[in-house]
Amino acid sequence: MEPGQEPAAGMACAGGAEPCGDSCGDERPAWGNKMQYLLSCIGFAVGLGNIWRFPYLCQTYGGGAFLIPYLIALVLEGIPVFYIELAIGQRLRRGSIGVWTAISPYLGGVGLGCLTVSFLVSLYYNTVLTWVLWYLLNSFQYPLPWSSCPLDLNRTGLEAECQASGPVSYFWYRQTLNITADISDNGSIQWPLLACLAASWAVVYLCVIRGIESTGKAIYFTALFPYLVLTIFLIRGLTLPGAVKGLIYLFTPDVQILQNPRVWLDAATQIFFSLSLAFGGHIAFASYNPPGNNCEKDAVTIALVNSMTSLYASIAVFSVLGFKAANDHGRCLDRNILHLINAFDFPEQSISRDDYAAVLMNLNTTQPERVARLPLEVCHLDDFLDKSASGTGLAFIVFTEAILHMPGAPGWAVLFFGMLFTLGLSSMFGNMESIITPLLDMGVMSRSVPKEVLTGLVCLLCFLSAICFMFQSGNYWLEVFDNYAAPLNLIILAFFEVVGVTYVYGMCRFSDDIACMTGRQPGLYWRLTWKVVSPLLLLTIFVAYIAVLAWTPLSYRAWNTQYARFPSRQEKSYPGWVQAMCVLLCFLPSLWVPAVALVQRLAKRRPKQDAWQDSLWGLSPPEILNLAPAIAATRDPKYHTQTWPFLRPLLSASLGGSHVQWLKDNPDHKRVLGALSSPMTRGPTSPGGANQQLKSQGLRGERAET
């Protein structure tokens, strides 16, 4: 500790200290053990995006070269913002709304914004889980239902739509979604999917029914099972033919691609969403921690585990995709070989796949006209390897087709969809906690109502709202939500988070809080990234994202059987009202921030009535006394220094000389008024630093005597 620094910071935080945020006697739930907390954060961060977004980005942006912008973004933006969330949650021991209201009433909107975004995301995230559950339920049969087309009406051939598109796409678009050709055509509710939606919300409710008490137990399975399955898939995938070639092709770095600015933007947004920042979930999880927990180590560990999982998953995924590409390439060759054999009357199986190229060249030189008339396809392995997919396309079409060709297909399908379900479930826990914890802290329902009722009501509300995705056009709406509801809002909220903690709460105070919790002040790396790098980076991402959104036309790809180039998806633009909804979704949750700030500003300017109320926010004396605990909970020193001079005569006036006895009888107010009376040695409004120093030493001297 350097001599110039505030010595109090090292002496603070005696073991078991309870910060002013909690009122006395209110037991905040706590984690069963550290492992539950770590697994919950890891489960929240590791989600479906690690499986189906990161491998796609790796593949599109030059394989191994993508890791460079990814790691840079992780170090400069991901880990610092993540650390802030964990630290502030652990320090102030509140959910997202409580934390930001405590930092400054003007920032209360950040918490409400986080709540809204979490609500919107949980709606469509659980819909994806519904689809995964549907596939999981259908995997317990042989042959798998997406392995063959159904027959047409007079049973003389295959269903026309299926024959054109392939059985896997048909099962996804027709038998699962029963999708319409246009987003404005809602169609009817899909009852099987509705049943699966009810089941998946019931499972979520079962796991979050008692808050972290129940998620702490469920997380052991839901967070660890995906790693087990990924390992099994990795081992199986690496032994499949064609897997290694796929891995080499997909990981070979193409450094030229780093010159494209889109790569850097996508890397930054990927690390941001992959860590599930600005949802309020990590704040909620950390708020249940003991104050002395080392959150710095936690932040770095969890972020690294998340990135390692992305890499691990992409190896497993690429090896299976390599196998699929090799398979498709082989069948392409087989079709060409059959054409040659039929045309030139070769004996059956006389041309193997390896001989094909030589035989074709031979025939081309001897009889080029006959060869030219044959409908031969061009079969390059690289073309098949390039066929990439992300999101639901990867999970429900590409990967399911790859599984069909693996021996023991139903077992692999069960494992795969079970893994996806548990991955999504552990992320849902974080989403639900980020909704439930702020509501509990705000005291939306009275203390006598059990927590199970609140969680039940939240789950019921989410279930009823998510029914809109169960219509035939549900997939199109899900894409709207996925593309527009979350990304921009999260970036805005994260920016306010970093700026709020670093500049409004105060870097010095935050550093001391961290020293209090972890035992040492944050180093230069943290200070630099928090003050300068992360806000700038977030601002840049925000501007770039808006530019990209403004540039790309608002359109979607529809599954239209009447389309001339079916089974290619038809590019359609959104109707006007849907476009308006997209823009609304982009900004609505973030509007809480200016709205709450405006409301707070207007509330401060209420007309004054007499001298008492002149300086104390227009409140009458009894109201002030009642608000004393809340006043103490706010961290702004300006409130405290103004309050005490009014409260002291207030007490003498209203209670006479027996105010000490009154204080003994009112433990809450006693503790709080003590807090109000202690001098503030830091803060933007306290004058006279030297005076403060002396006063604080005097205070400590007095305490030592008593």
Next chain:
Amino acid sequence: MYWSKGISHVLLCNVTQRVSFWFVVTDPSKNHTLPAVEIQSAIRMNRNRINNAFFLNDQTLEFLKIPSTLAPPTDPSVPIWIIIFSVIFCIVIVAVLLLILSGIRQRRRKSKGASEVDGTEDKCENMITIENGIPCDPLDTKGGHINDAFMTEDERLTPL
């Protein structure tokens, strides 16, 4: 006797790529050929028997203008996904009910226990409130002595 003559006495004509022939079915009593439509529907119904007679199948024995009827995949009477879904759903509902009931029982036990214990102890005694990293005054009433925090007033306050 005929087989010993060997293959040289077999004459071929109108050779095509595959073994194929035309045929008509006559009705000796009525002395006319049966219409093609009737024959086609009859062959359709008995396709399997005809194939088996030749030890061939639908791909290798083709009747022109009679598309083969494909065998539909075997559908269980109740789709499998409904069975598994009901199992999972029942387990989840039972678990939820169990948890809710145990929560109610716990709460009843706690409220019974709390009403027996007298009053609420002052839990604030041992709490050290923290402001800016500095422990606030622990205003405890141990021993009931008057707390100096409220006696010495003005020196400790920030002048406004």
